[in-house]
Amino acid sequence: MSEDSQRLVTIERTGAGRFTATNVRGGTIDFGTVSDADGGTGFTPVELLLAAIGGCSAADVDVATGRHAEPAGFTVTVTGEKISDDFGNRLTDLAVTFSVSFPEGAAGDRARTILPRAVAVSHDRLCTVSRTIEIGTPVTATVLEA
Known part of the structure; x- marks a missing residue:
């Protein structure tokens, strides 16, 4: 590495x-x-995870759409259901919802056109956080003697 x-x-x-x-x-x-x-x-740690998921995609989408127009409003909401089952405590039904508006005019129209693709590309390729979760990367835990 x-x-x-x-x-x-x-x-x-x-x-x-x-x-x-x-x-x-x-x-x-x-x-x-x-x-x-x-x-x-x-x-909480779980809320930080949700913020990381949404923040990662928000940054990707902002870069792509912001080249064309400054958003008039930009909110990302991330939700998940905390459950405890045979796999232990975890989140299910993770969802990232974008609510983005742009000003009227050609630049805003272009940004609105790009928005769905920018969200999809972030989800499918760019966002390290959600990609890591979806692919399922193992986590190791060790204890060092103090």
Whole structure:
């Protein structure tokens, strides 16, 4: 694996059920196990996964359509059903829904024409996150002695 292809984040525990992920550029995002009882508004790991799926495709679609027109509105909604079955806890029925509008005129018309193809190409080829999930890449877990 080349240095350019490897992606890496480090997760540090910051408190009971609270964590901070840090990327190699120094960016951070806090998350944790959030319950209605503690009034938490932070993202859970599952919500981060949904955000990654939608964010990956949103970026692809924005690049393709944004060449032609700045969107008047751009919202991506990602849903999934959390279940527990013989395979353990997992999400099913993952769905990514785009609601994108463009201004009137030739540039907006071109962006509207490109939108369905941009969404399809992101889903079928470009989005590393959803492609990894759909193909089913194994995940290994190890413990290093401290």
